[in-house]
Amino acid sequence: MKNNFQRFTFALGILFLVIPETNVLGDDHNPQSTATILVGSEAKAISADLIGIFFEDINYAADGGLYAELVQNRSFEYSRGDNRAWDSLTAWSRVGPESTSTSVTVESREPLHENNPHYLVLRAEREGDQLSLRNEGFDGIPLVGGDTYNVSLFARAMSGTPGPITVRLERVTGEKLSEITFDKLSGSWTKYAGKLLPAIDDSNARLVVSTARPGVIAIDMVSLFPQNTFKSRPNGMRRDLAEVIADLKPRFVRFPGGCVAHGDGIENMYRWKDTIGPVEQRKAQRNIWRYHQTMGLGYFEYFQFCEDIGAKPLPVVPAGVCCQNAGNYLNLVPKGQRGIPMQLMPEYVQEVLDLIEYANGPVTSTWGAKRAEAGHPEPFHLEYLGVGNEDEITPAFKERFAMIHEAVKAKHPEVTVIGTTGPATDGRDYEEGWKFADAIKLEMVDEHGYKTPDWFWDNLQRFDGYSRDRSQVYLGEYAAHDRDRGNTLRSALSEAAYLTAIERNGDHVRLSSYAPLLSKQGRTQWRPDLIYFDNVAITPSINYYVQRLFSIHGGDQHLPTTVSVEQNSNEQGAHLDSIRLGTWNSQAKFDDVRITQGTDVTFNDSFDQLSSDWNLNSGQWKVADGALLQTSDEQPAVIQYGFPADRSGYTLRLRAMKSSGAEGFLVGFAATANNEYMWWNLGGWGNTMHAIERFREGGSSIVGSTAQGRIESNRWYDIMIKVAKDRIQCYLDSRLVHDVAYEYMGATLQLAASCVRESSSGDTILKIVSNASHPVNTTIDLSSLGSLGDLATKVVLSGYADAENRHGEPAQVVPVTSTISISPTQQVEIPANSFTVLRIHAP
Known part of the structure; x- marks a missing residue:
C-alpha cells in the first residue's frame, strides 16, 4: 500500500482490439459494431492461486473492523504517537x-x-x-x-x-x-x-x-x-464482514499489509513475534496510517482465518529496512529508509526463519510448540513468503534482502520467496528491483501500482512480453483510480479487462490481489477500496463483484482467445487534430515545427512571426530571434495549432530548448473531437523521466512504459513523433524512446476476452469485457473445443459507466445470473458497459 506521502498509478495489459468508429459522432451514434470471439483448443497450464486478497490495517480495517473487539483503547495504550489528538484515555x-x-x-x-x-x-x-x-x-x-x-x-x-x-x-x-x-x-x-x-x-x-x-x-x-464471531473463534473476526470476504473465495491472503509491514521507522516495523500469545502480552504499536494497532488480530489469527476460508497464507515481513518515506510524526522530521544495524541482522534473519517454523514446524519444534499452545497443533502449510514492500532499491535494502533470501532458501527451499520492485510499475526502483531479482535469481517479485481506467485499457499487452526465464510475478496491489477515486463500473470493467490478461499470462503471473480490501465509513483514508462497511452494514463495491466472479469462475488451463471486430462507420473520413507545445514550471524555446502527412509537408513554421493559426491557451508566448518563446512558470503553459488529418496519421518534427525551470517540454498530438489528446512529457516528474500521457474526460494516464531521462538547459533537442494508424513512436535526438501500440482515430469501444478450463469440473469458462456504450452483437466460436455441454450459466455485470454502489444506498450494479443454451457457434449480445461470464457446463 502506498504510504501517506506518495501516490502512484498502475495498469497491466491484455489481448485486445480497439473497434474503430467515427470520432466526430462518438460511440453513442454507432451501434452497428459486431464482434467474433474465437477460442482455440491448445490449453496452457496457469496458476491455480491466481486471485487472492490483500489485507492491510488501513481505513480501520482491523481494530474497529474485521477484528471483533468492541472496546476501543481497551488497554489504555493510545498516545500522541498514534494521533496528535489522542492520549491514554481516548475513547x-x-x-x-x-x-x-x-x-x-x-x-x-x-x-x-x-x-x-x-x-x-x-x-x-x-x-x-x-x-x-x-x-x-x-x-x-x-x-x-x-x-x-x-x-x-x-x-x-x-x-x-x-x-x-x-x-x-x-x-x-x-x-x-x-x-x-x-x-x-x-x-x-x-x-x-x-x-x-x-x-x-x-x-x-x-x-x-x-x-x-x-x-x-x-x-x-x-x-x-x-x-x-466468524467460525465461533475466540479473539476472532467480525462474522458478517468475514463472511463477505470469504465469499470472494480467495486462493490466498496477503497479510499484515503493505506499508504497515515495513513500518514508519525501524522501531515501527511489524514484528510477528509481538503479535502472538495471550493478547494482554502482545506489543501494541502505532499504525503508520495514524491510528493504533492492538495486535489482537495477530499472526495466529491471520493464519487461522486463511485456513477457515480455504486460502493459502502469504505473510509479508520487512526486508530489514523501514519505509523510505518514514518520518517522525510528532515533529515532522523526515527519517527516510533506514536498515536494521548489520550486527543485528543475524538475529532478524533467525526471526524470519522462526516464522516459517511457527507456520510449518512440528509440535516438537520450539515455534511449532507455540503454535500448538495457541490451539493449532497441525501446520498451516506456508508456501509463500513476502520479503519487503515497495522498498527503495538501495544498497542497504539489497544487502539485507540477500541475507534473508539466502537463509530461507538454504533451510526451506520449498518456500517461495517473493521480493519487491518498488512502489510503481516503472521508474528507477522498478528497474533496479528487476535487475536485483535477476542477479539473485529470485523466484517471484511483487509489482504494485495504481492507474486510471484508461491506463488499463491502453496498456493491455503488458505481460505478453515478459520473459518466462525471469522471476515470476505477483501483482500484490492494483486498482483502477477513476475520477474522484470512485468505485465506478468504469473502473471495475478496466480491472476485469486487466484480469483477462492475467489469466492469459497465468503461467508467469502467478498471484494477484486488489488493494485495499476494507474501508470503514467515517474512517476512510484511501479510496477506492473493495468493501465498505460501518458497525452494522456492509457494501461490496462493483469492483468486489469483478474479483469474486474471476475467483469462483477461475480455471487451471487457459485456452487461446482471439477477438475481432467489424463495424460500418466511415473510419477513413477527415478529422480535426491538433498539436500542442508547452512547458510545466519551465521556460523554453521552440523552432522548426513541421507536420508531414504521407509525402506532403502540410505545416512548417520557423517562427519569423507568431502566426494567428496558433491558439494561446496559457502561459506567455512570443516570437524572438526566430524562435517561439514561453517565459512563464504556469503549469502548464500551452499553445495549440489545429489541422485536418486522416487515419493514415502524420509525423511531427520540431526543435526545443529549455531556457530554465524545473522540468522539460510538453508536446501534444493525436487530439480527437471528444477533447482527448496525447502529449509527450519530456523531463517530467521533477526532470527525472519521459512518458506519453493520454488526457481524456478530465483525467490523464500514462500510455506504455516510462523512460528515465532529463532535459538539460540551453541545448537544442530534436523531437520527432510518428503517429500511425496503430502505433505511436517518439524519438529524441534520433533515438527511439517510446514505441506504443495505439489505435489512432479509433473509438473508445474496446473488448477483452479470456477463456479458461476448470479441470475439477470440466467446465469451460469464457469472460468478456466491453466498455462500449451500446450492445455488441458477438459470435462466439467454440467449435475447436469438441464436445461441450448444451447449457451455460451466464452472469452479467452492466450499467452506466459512472454507476457506483454507494454505502447506505441501494446497489446500482450487481451480478445478474441466468441459464442459457449453448452451441459450438453461438450468437450473444454483449451489453453496454459490461462484464459477462459464460460458464459452459461439461457434458
Missing part, C-alpha cells in the same frame, strides 16, 4: 460530576505485562464515592438483542478494600441493557470474565465500568467480544 470518558475525593489516572508501575505498560487507576477516598468510566467503542458499540457477549478485564486491588467492579452495557440515554459484577478483588493482577446478554438491538451502545467503595483499583484490558 473513555468519566460519567457524572468530578469529586475532590476521587481521581482517574493512567499509570505504568507494575504493569500487567511489559509489552502492555499502561493501566487505569481508580481512586476513591470515601464510602459512597462512585467512579464510572464510559467507553464509546469504535463509533459506538453495536449490539444484537439475544446474542451473548463475552466481557473481561484484568484488575488488582492496590490499596484499601475496593470493589466490586460493575460492567454494564447501556444506551446513550443511560438505560441499562445488561450488567455484571466482579467482586473479591485480588491484590495481584487477575482476569475477571463473564457474559452480557442484551435483550434488544442497539447499534450505538456504550460500555461503563464502575466502582463504589473506598480504595484504589488498577484495571487493564477491558474487553467486550461477541460470541458470534
Whole structure:
C-alpha cells in the first residue's frame, strides 16, 4: 500500500482490439459494431492461486473492523504517537460530576505485562464515592438483542478494600441493557470474565465500568467480544464482514499489509513475534496510517482465518529496512529508509526463519510448540513468503534482502520467496528491483501500482512480453483510480479487462490481489477500496463483484482467445487534430515545427512571426530571434495549432530548448473531437523521466512504459513523433524512446476476452469485457473445443459507466445470473458497459 506521502498509478495489459468508429459522432451514434470471439483448443497450464486478497490495517480495517473487539483503547495504550489528538484515555470518558475525593489516572508501575505498560487507576477516598468510566467503542458499540457477549478485564486491588467492579452495557440515554459484577478483588493482577446478554438491538451502545467503595483499583484490558464471531473463534473476526470476504473465495491472503509491514521507522516495523500469545502480552504499536494497532488480530489469527476460508497464507515481513518515506510524526522530521544495524541482522534473519517454523514446524519444534499452545497443533502449510514492500532499491535494502533470501532458501527451499520492485510499475526502483531479482535469481517479485481506467485499457499487452526465464510475478496491489477515486463500473470493467490478461499470462503471473480490501465509513483514508462497511452494514463495491466472479469462475488451463471486430462507420473520413507545445514550471524555446502527412509537408513554421493559426491557451508566448518563446512558470503553459488529418496519421518534427525551470517540454498530438489528446512529457516528474500521457474526460494516464531521462538547459533537442494508424513512436535526438501500440482515430469501444478450463469440473469458462456504450452483437466460436455441454450459466455485470454502489444506498450494479443454451457457434449480445461470464457446463 502506498504510504501517506506518495501516490502512484498502475495498469497491466491484455489481448485486445480497439473497434474503430467515427470520432466526430462518438460511440453513442454507432451501434452497428459486431464482434467474433474465437477460442482455440491448445490449453496452457496457469496458476491455480491466481486471485487472492490483500489485507492491510488501513481505513480501520482491523481494530474497529474485521477484528471483533468492541472496546476501543481497551488497554489504555493510545498516545500522541498514534494521533496528535489522542492520549491514554481516548475513547473513555468519566460519567457524572468530578469529586475532590476521587481521581482517574493512567499509570505504568507494575504493569500487567511489559509489552502492555499502561493501566487505569481508580481512586476513591470515601464510602459512597462512585467512579464510572464510559467507553464509546469504535463509533459506538453495536449490539444484537439475544446474542451473548463475552466481557473481561484484568484488575488488582492496590490499596484499601475496593470493589466490586460493575460492567454494564447501556444506551446513550443511560438505560441499562445488561450488567455484571466482579467482586473479591485480588491484590495481584487477575482476569475477571463473564457474559452480557442484551435483550434488544442497539447499534450505538456504550460500555461503563464502575466502582463504589473506598480504595484504589488498577484495571487493564477491558474487553467486550461477541460470541458470534466468524467460525465461533475466540479473539476472532467480525462474522458478517468475514463472511463477505470469504465469499470472494480467495486462493490466498496477503497479510499484515503493505506499508504497515515495513513500518514508519525501524522501531515501527511489524514484528510477528509481538503479535502472538495471550493478547494482554502482545506489543501494541502505532499504525503508520495514524491510528493504533492492538495486535489482537495477530499472526495466529491471520493464519487461522486463511485456513477457515480455504486460502493459502502469504505473510509479508520487512526486508530489514523501514519505509523510505518514514518520518517522525510528532515533529515532522523526515527519517527516510533506514536498515536494521548489520550486527543485528543475524538475529532478524533467525526471526524470519522462526516464522516459517511457527507456520510449518512440528509440535516438537520450539515455534511449532507455540503454535500448538495457541490451539493449532497441525501446520498451516506456508508456501509463500513476502520479503519487503515497495522498498527503495538501495544498497542497504539489497544487502539485507540477500541475507534473508539466502537463509530461507538454504533451510526451506520449498518456500517461495517473493521480493519487491518498488512502489510503481516503472521508474528507477522498478528497474533496479528487476535487475536485483535477476542477479539473485529470485523466484517471484511483487509489482504494485495504481492507474486510471484508461491506463488499463491502453496498456493491455503488458505481460505478453515478459520473459518466462525471469522471476515470476505477483501483482500484490492494483486498482483502477477513476475520477474522484470512485468505485465506478468504469473502473471495475478496466480491472476485469486487466484480469483477462492475467489469466492469459497465468503461467508467469502467478498471484494477484486488489488493494485495499476494507474501508470503514467515517474512517476512510484511501479510496477506492473493495468493501465498505460501518458497525452494522456492509457494501461490496462493483469492483468486489469483478474479483469474486474471476475467483469462483477461475480455471487451471487457459485456452487461446482471439477477438475481432467489424463495424460500418466511415473510419477513413477527415478529422480535426491538433498539436500542442508547452512547458510545466519551465521556460523554453521552440523552432522548426513541421507536420508531414504521407509525402506532403502540410505545416512548417520557423517562427519569423507568431502566426494567428496558433491558439494561446496559457502561459506567455512570443516570437524572438526566430524562435517561439514561453517565459512563464504556469503549469502548464500551452499553445495549440489545429489541422485536418486522416487515419493514415502524420509525423511531427520540431526543435526545443529549455531556457530554465524545473522540468522539460510538453508536446501534444493525436487530439480527437471528444477533447482527448496525447502529449509527450519530456523531463517530467521533477526532470527525472519521459512518458506519453493520454488526457481524456478530465483525467490523464500514462500510455506504455516510462523512460528515465532529463532535459538539460540551453541545448537544442530534436523531437520527432510518428503517429500511425496503430502505433505511436517518439524519438529524441534520433533515438527511439517510446514505441506504443495505439489505435489512432479509433473509438473508445474496446473488448477483452479470456477463456479458461476448470479441470475439477470440466467446465469451460469464457469472460468478456466491453466498455462500449451500446450492445455488441458477438459470435462466439467454440467449435475447436469438441464436445461441450448444451447449457451455460451466464452472469452479467452492466450499467452506466459512472454507476457506483454507494454505502447506505441501494446497489446500482450487481451480478445478474441466468441459464442459457449453448452451441459450438453461438450468437450473444454483449451489453453496454459490461462484464459477462459464460460458464459452459461439461457434458
